[in-house]
Structures are given as structure tokens and as C-alpha cells.
Amino acid sequence: MRRATILSISGPVLRARCDDAFAMGEALRVGPRGLLGEVVRLVDDLLVAQVYEDTTGLKPGDALEGSGAPLSVRLGPALLGGVFDGLLRPLAGVLTGVDSPFITPGVRRPAGRRFAFAPLAAPGSVLAPGAPFGSVAGTRPQLCLVPPDAGGEVLDIAPAGEYADDAPVCRLRDATGATRELAMGHDWPVRRARPVACRLPADAPLLTGQRVLDALFPVALGGKAAIPGGFGTGKTVLLEALVKSCSADVIVYLGCGERGNEMAGALEEITALTDAKTGRPMAERTVIVANTSNMPVAAREASIYCAVTIAEFFRDQGLDVALMADSTSRWAEALREVSGRLGELPGEGGYPAYLGSRLAEFYERGGRARTLGGAIGSVTLLGSVSPQAGDFSEPVTSHTMRYVRSFWALDARRAQARFYPAIHPLQSYSEDAQAVAGWWGTVFAGLAGAAVAEDGNEWEVLRRRVLTLLDEEARLERMARIVGKDALQPRQRLTLLCAEVVGEAFLRQSALSPNDRFCGPERQALMLRMLGRFLDLADATVARGATPEAIAALPVLRPLQRMGEDIAEGEREAFAALEAVMAAQFAGLLAAGETAVEEPKGGGGHASAA
């Protein structure tokens, strides 16, 4: 065991004199309580360490021990369905005493849990790094992988049966003749990306169930998205909605420096939900890492690496994994705090100069890939950003923008009007739109009467149309602020009306509505198409002399704007019926002749069309 003696302590950072040689990044046990720490700097026989737990009571002269290995986590069957702290120690049951609801420092990883193992290889066969050698039965079958740094001929392998996840079940002999024992789980250093055979381009979307995202600003499987927004703009609710309903196989949810009550609420909800695809509890596809804002700061810095390592581990099993990190800004702040204690030169906003490269490293760990074992898997990274004062020019947001492909900017004004999700359609973008256009084209092709145009498939055309409309709206609103709304041309007033309808009917989607919290691709396509139809009819009608105000007074506008709320998944006929009513009312408007302002039916403004 390597030892050192503490010289000084300041917050989570300590200095010590080494009796033996330590390695950079080596994991440590510090002081009489054995707090977890990590070497961050070495100078001659001095080391500087950051400690991941409360350092209260540590004294100069206290000892610390090196583990001989970098900061690592145990990857294995015990992860799915679990709730862990920032260093991947289970929060349920273990970190608390028998009846204390509070976290006490210095807890070690619990002993192995038992799982049902079945071998997938026979003695004599040769296993490459990353190859599966066994499977774990259970509600969600998982694979036992040869660690990326191992491989060789199987000497022996345990028969099917129950074993602890840290007990050896397989023995390999590598080319040099060295043998290595494998358990169902293995350790991996969190700061090192797990290797893949090769990276693959994205070709399908991660479906979020949120219309504004899937249809306008999609993220691909293996993509990277950032959600910046001031406080209360909806970052957490959006990420939680994705945890509950996005199309990934496995979800890693990282609560990084955020609220305890929120975490408790999310835990409760996820436990209560069932996965529509498998009929199993949603919790079984989820791994939760919770480092709430009152838990130690340095562990917040490590938690993001633990979470992405877990995501990579499931990717290596050939799965599509989504990692939601709420919030990456808290991670950056932890970095800043430790950097300050190390006496490093502060850069912009007090953040260390390496903030950008650390963010780049993190986002680089996302992607779609062929795994070492030959399967195809992906890690999609979704991170919220909490810019101070809601200002997107601050360092964390601006650096993040350089490394993500989808940018979902949240807008305080929309949030104040309780227009959710408060995604600003003009500030947001997606570089994945092209990659997933083919996928969406197939969805539209699956509906009756798919349209084909020269400038792209139906999805691309409708998407472009909606984005252009919203762009135009912003321009006209600026104009109206100078000349007044009634000074606008009828066409311009129509544009404003159409943009409002698109906003209410399509962009707005309450995460709290039982019917509308999730919107599948087919329903999205039907709604998009309905709006396309509305735009066509409105254009044609105004071209033939009707006023935008007359269109605004059509009773069908109300059911149209509430279709997300009122028409459930799979109710194709309801959309068809609504479209028929809409067409009839536009026809009626024209038939009524050239009288500009139509008299709406008294009290019938809310007559249901369906």
C-alpha cells in the first residue's frame, strides 16, 4: 500500500508528502474515515489531491493511502435500475445508516450482488477484447463483456448459475501466456473513454416524443444536444420527459448539482412508469446518478465521467444509450472551484483555461459506433446548461455550442407565458436534420397519400415551411412594433395568424398533459401534414379575397390548436375528420362571398369538430 502524510487542507483540496511514488489520477483513501480522493498534481515528493467527501476534521499528519489504480467504477449487471451517488456508490440502503436519512462520508462500495449467469463461450474458444462471454438473465437481459484491455483463450468458464458480480466466472489466457480472471462486472477508469472498433455515421433519430424537437430540431442516435436556459425555463422538465419517453434502450440520468426534491420526484415517477415497448417498469432501463447541490462539490466533477462511462458500457453491449446530464454548468463550476483551490490562473468568468478542452473531451465520448464485440451501439449526450443571468455568451454555453450538434435554446419569455416547451425556434438549431431526413421520409411514406416534391421528402418540405414561417413572424412582429398591427398587409397579418396557430397547435406541448406529454412519430407526421393543409387553405383563401380576421374567426381554429391535447396516439380518423371540417369551413368562407368580416356562430367558438 502506498502512503503519504497530509501537510495541509483547504476545502476539498489537500497537500501531502509521499513516502512512496504515486501516479497522477490515482484513487486515494484519505484520513481515518477513508474518504475518497484522487491525485491531481505531483511535485517532487509532494502530491496534491482533491477529496470527494466532506474534509471536516482532517488534520495535518493524517495518513492517506493510494489504491494503485486510477479512479474507477464497477461496470456490471448491478447498474440497471439503480440509484447512485456521484462516485457510483448505491444511494438506496447503503449510504445511509439504518435509520438516518442523511448521507455519511467514508462509505465503501458494497459487496457484490448475486445474479444469474449463463456462459456464452466454451473452454478453448478465443475471445477478443469487448466480446461477450456470458449473459445475465433478468427482466432485461444483459451481457458480460471481456474488458477492452483483456482477451484470449477461455481456460474455463462457470456453468449457468447464480454468482456474485465480483466473483470470477471465467479464466482467459492471453497471447503472452498470462491468465486473467473475469467476473460479471469489471472496473473501468472513468476518465478514459472505452474504446470502440470504429465510429459510424448517424442515420436515425433519437425520438424524444417532443414535437418541436423531433420534427424541427432532431437529435440523432449518437448525437449531442445542449439545452441552455435561465432558471425556470424548463431544462429539467424537458430532460425528465426524455428520460421517461425517449426511444433509447438504456437511459443514464445524471442529476449534477441540482435539487434534492426534484430528484425525489423524478425517482418516484420513474418507478411508477411502465415502458410501453416492453411492458416492464421504466426504472429497469434507467441508471440514476445523483449528486444534488448539497452533496460534495468535488464528487460533482467526477460524476459526469462516471455517468458517461456507464453509458459507454451499455453501448458496448450493442444498445442505444442516452445520457441526460442536468446540469453541465454545475460540473463546470465544480471544476472552477477545485481549480481555484489549486491556485491555477483563472480564465474567463473564473473558469480554468482548460474548460473548453474538458467539454470537448466529454462530448467526444458520445457517438454511434461498431463496438469491439462487433455490435452496433450509440451514446447520445444531452446536457442542460445553466448560464448565469440567462446569458448565452458566458463561457460554458459558448464552449458547449462548439461541440454539440443540436442546440435547444430555452426562452424566458415563452416560459413566463407558460408556453412549454419554451424552445426558441429561431435560436435553436440541429445539424442532424439531414442525417435523419430519410428516416422521417419513411414515416410519411407509411401514411396514405404521401407527397413527393423535388426539393426533398414531405418531412423536409414541411419542416422548412414551418421554420420559414416562424422566421417571417419574427420579422413582422418587429415591424408591427413600429407601424402597428393594423397597418400590416393582409398577407402579413395572415403570416402572424399562421405562426400563432403553428405555435399553439404544434410547438406547444405540455409535459404535464396525460394525452400530450408524449407524441409519437406518426402523430407528429399527421399533425405536421394537417398544418401544411391549413397553410395551403389559408393562403388560397386570402388570395381569393378573404381577410385573415375571417380565418381567425373560423370555429375550427380552436380544435386545430388543441389537437395535441384532444387527439390521442393512433386516432388517425380523428385527424381525417378534423381535416374535413377544416376544408368545409374554408370552403364556406369563400362561398359566403366577398363580405370581409364573417360573423362567427354565436357561442360556437368551441364547437368540437371531431
Place this chain on the structure above:
Amino acid sequence: MRPRLSVEGAARRLEGPLLFLRRTVEVGYNEAVEVAGGDGVVRLGRVASVDEETIVVELLEGASGLDLPATTVRFPGEPLHFGVGPGLLGRVFDGVGRPLDGGAPLPVARRLRIDGLALNPVARATPRDFIETGVTAIDLMNSLVRGQKLPLFSGGGLPHDRIAVAVARHARLRGAGAAGEHFAIVFAGIGVPHYTAEYFRRSLEDSGALGRAALFLNLAGDASTQRLLTPRFALTAAEYLAFVEERHVLVILTDMTAYCEALREVAGARGEVPARKGFPGFMYSDLASLYERAGCVRGRRGTLTQLPILTMPSDDISHPVPDLSGYITEGQIVLSRSLDRAGVWPPIDVLPSLSRLMKAGTGAGFTDPDHPALASQLYASYAHAAQARLLASVVGEDGLSETDRRYLRFGVRFEHELIHQQAPRSLEQSMLCGWALLADLPRAELTRLSDAQIAAHLGAGPDPAAEAT
């Protein structure tokens, strides 16, 4: 616990709130320190950092009056603790838990660390019990639930104290289950003027609530660094009342801006890298260590609800104090100077206000099934009214459409009839008021309400859109 150590003549340097000692004893980081000067006054502090030669002590009750040779330092060998016990209620303490009311010392049942421990998120229960405060802008629009931390974002001269008192006085659960529960109020005055503290004390006394309140007072004239301790002593008492005595505790912390300024002062002296406006980079975590002490615990009956008050310097909500607070608390109630000038009481600007836990404690099974939709519609309509008002201020009312003019009128009524109130309202009264306002808008505009909700609450009246033509 190690034996108490006492050293004399080790003090080498005094610099602002920091005392540098030669290290002659074994002392741990962050442990408590009692420093007595030649004047005999004992000041609390903590070990801010320690190395082989030097102990740096943060003096949390001011350094004035200390001199180097006569300074005696005692180390209790543990972090700061507060001895709490039955009999906390009805008492008035100074900012560090010493009785100010001339009463007997508090009988100690438990000694608790004032920093508290982090509540395991898995041990938390989701806060869901709706508290009726009598304030429409809160109950109807931004509901408060037990275990929530909901600050008032205010400014100098605005009536935040009066609102806090109104909430503390009226706060109750609705319906069955409300009876037979034990309430308590913990008030922490952090750098507040004497008259503010006195206002709270008298208001509690007048309403007969003083007997179930504990007051912790660090007044504007007291040592500024002591402000770092006052909320911690108060919250330690509150945790004892909530999780040991199983009471429902409402904690009022005022003024959190004074707290943050003290934090800036001490961190600055320690040479910490400042983030924004000189406030230290760790202020987010530090504030979280206070605000996160609100909550409910599985299997325990008591709850801890926080109502912090902070004054926004120059009414600027992007100032680091409200900004970081808003990132930690479960929403915010924002006061508006222009509403206050217009005579609206309480002058709550609902647009930037928010209650994040509203969704967990309102609606079917909690309040009224239509409560969330009504609030959402009122928000949408009032936001539209604000837009129309902005437009009208540039192009004049004549430049607006008929619908927009209707919204203008709605906005005025919203402020003067719904937000403004003379007496506390029940949630039912607040909701009736809301429906009445919506009745004046064209039905087609009410996209947040279902047909059934319109029929049930607005159905009888004529559609104003039809009237218009």
C-alpha cells in the same frame, strides 16, 4: 470528541476576518474555534485552512477589539454544534443561538452540527401537500407545498415583510388531515434593521403565534460575518423541530442578500477567486447548503418549508444573489415596484414568478381538478396582455386589434381584481375570481381550457367575440 484544547499567545496576524495562528495543537479542518480577546468577549470562528505551521481561523463574529498577545483560542475539537431541545419555541436568540430574551438557557436534548448533513435524495419524500396562504398570486398561480423552498425576490422599500407575515399567519392545509398537526415558525433575521425584526416579533405576538415561533436575530448592527452562522443555527433548530419533534416548520430567512454580502467579505479576505460581482465561485454550493435543507423525509411526519426573502440590488433579477438563488430554490415570487406604486397589494409580478412544485401538489386529488388549467390559461392570457400593452405603448391603442384591446382591459382587471386583495382568500374564492376574468375573453382564445372546462365555468355567459360584432 477530543478534549478541548486551549492556546494562548499563538496569534500571529489579524487580517480582516482572518486570524493566523502558529500551529501548536492538533486541529482539524473546518472545526470550531472560540476566540477570546483581552476584552473577555468570546467570538465563534472556524478553521478555514490548516497546514503544518499555521492555522487560519475565520472569525465569524468580527475581529474588532482583539489584540494579538492577549488572544486566547479554544478548540472544542469538533465542527460548530448547536444544542437544541424542547423549549425552543417561544424563545428569542441572537444570531448564534444564545438566548436574547433573558430567559433560562435552553435545555439541551441533542447537539447537532450547524452545517447539517446532506439529505439522501432517496430518503426524501416528494412534497405534495398544498398550503393555502390566502394570497391569490401564490395559491392560484404559484402554489406552495410543504417541504418547498420558495423565496420572495424583492427590493428595498417593497412590502416583502408584510407578505411573509401574511403567509405565516394564514398558512394552513385544506380539508381533513389539517387538524391535530403541529406547526412552528422559525425566523432568522440576517442583517436586518431592528425595526424589521421587531415587526416580525410583534406580528407573531399579535396573532398569538409567538409561542410556536423561535427567532434568531443577527441585526444590521451585529458583526457582519456572524451572518454566515445565523441561517445555519436557525435551520438546525428547524430540522430538530421538523424531524425530531415532527412539526410542520415554516422558516423565514431574511435578508439573504445580506448573507451573500457577508460571504463575499469573508471569501474575499481568504483570497478566493471571485466569479461575478466579486461574489465567490462557490456561492452556488454554499447557498445550496442552506436552501437544500428544506424538504420532507420518508417515514417522518414533520416537514421543513422555507420562505427566504432577498432584496435584489437595483431590482436586478440577474444579479448573482437572485440568479443563483433561483437556480436552487423551487421557484420564486417576484415583487414589482410598478404594481406597488399602482397600489396593488400584494405587488406580485406573476410572469417571472414560478412555483416548480405546483405540479406535484395541485389538480385532481390535491386541490381542484381544473386548478392547473385555470392557472395556465390565466398565465397565457396575462402574458398576451403584457405583449399588447407593450405594443400599445409604441403604436397607441388605436394600432391594436379588437382582440388585443380586450386583452389590455383583461390585464388591468387581472392586476386590480385578481392580484390585488384586501383580505385573505380561500383557493375557491381565488378560482372564482380567475374564471370571472376569463369570461371577458373570446372563447376561441382560451386554448388552454378544454371544452368541458369552458362549459362548466364559462358556459352560461355569451361569447364576447360574438358580442363584439
